[in-house]
Amino acid sequence: MISLNVSERSSTISYAIRDVVEYARKLESKGDQILKLNIGDPLKFDFNTPEPMVDAIINAAKTNFNGYEDSLGNPELRKIIAERESKNNGKIYFEDVVITSGVTEGVQLVFGATLEPGDEVLVPGPGYPTYTSYATFFGANPITYRTIESENWNIDVEDLKSKITNNTKCIVLINPNNPTGAMYKKKCLEEILDIAIDYDLFIISDEIYDRISFNNSFVSPASMTDEVPILTFNGISKIYLAPGWRVGYMAFYNWDTLFEIKEGIMKELRARIAANSICQVGAIEAYKSCEKYVVEMVSKLKERSEFAYKRLNEIPGISTTKPMGGLYIFPKVELEKRWKDDKEFVYEFLRMKKVLLVHGSGFCPVYGKDHFRSVFLPTIEVMEDAFTRLEEFMKAK
Ligand SMILES: Cc1ncc(COP(=O)(O)O)c(C=O)c1O
Structure with a gap:
């Protein structure tokens, strides 16, 4: 046996x-x-789930749109997302957007392409546990930076800075935060961007709840810099009420100097074939008509x-x-x-x-x-x- x-x-x-x-x-x-x-x-x-999205995937399945999708994602969806990101955050092109099987797959892909054993990733405490799990999975050490309850769970920027070492690769932001419901102010994000510049770090900005903001105060760090490499994660799981469809995306901002990492992620995307084809058609409908x-x-x-x-x-x-x-x-x-x-x-x-x-x-x-x-x-x-x-x-x- x-x-x-x-x-x-x-x-x-x-x-x-x-x-x-x-x-x-x-x-x-x-x-x-x-x-x-x-x-x-x-x-x-x-x-x-909004009805037009459901109708779109039924129609896609019935019209035999059931083959493998492009590894980097449905081109129309990538284009729509590039427009969404450019409008809300910062100018970005079609080539800078890829579709994943949910943000969760994005986390695996980026950590797979960036982390070596012994590397460190700064994650919010408290924070969504997938980041800690996958950093550990790839042999790296997730290092938790403090968020302060008495300040509405705002980031303790000094604490974050004090935890940077020669092994630190990136800072993870979850904004709005799961589980605390915190939303980070521009000033706090500015301070973190400055730190990223000083220490040569890239930022992962998980914005899966960006539209679920109760006082319209959401700001993406990607809207504030053309210097710091940022990988924005988002998708349709929460905002468009389709978590089971497993459609998310990554948007690469200011990634010119990290082109090898981007290429590594592209290779991983090709190796895993593609995200779900008909659900990407549903996502196109989401962004087009489901506001x-x-x-x-x-x-x-x-x-x-x-x-x-x-x-x-x-x-x-x-x-x-x-x-x-x-x-x-x-x-x-x-x-x-x-x-x-x-x-x-x-x-x-x-x-x-x-x-x-x-x-x-x-x-x-x-x-x-x-x-x-x-x-x-x-x-x-x-x-x-x-x-x-x-x-x-x-x-x-
Ligand atoms: C902060 C955060 N990121 C990502 C996810 C998962 O996203 P997806 O369904 O796109 O994999 C969740 C799910 O709860 C989450 O809270």
């Missing part, structure tokens, strides 16, 4: 957002009904984020900053001696009250601990039910 060890690379991967689901599944298999506030998938709630659905969704989410912020702050032992964008709220819990840590808190709340959250330390063991993440995607009635259960749970212990 064959015996093989799992590679060290893959055994390092962890993803708190999904891990906690395993425990919920066990409860469900025993007949429990779980209210899931753990995952940033609008389709699990009262949001639907009104985005406006509707953002207005619904704004109301829900305000409810979550107000209601959670009413609960003794819970306090939270106000999300400025995205899909998440990241409250602090006074654990005192009641729970060993945020993970125990989340698991016990699940067991007792059948509501699934994600423990904050899953987003950063240092700056995320003693917190949890909830989505504010459900209707106000559903959130009221969930947060009332949380209030009862806090009071009972």
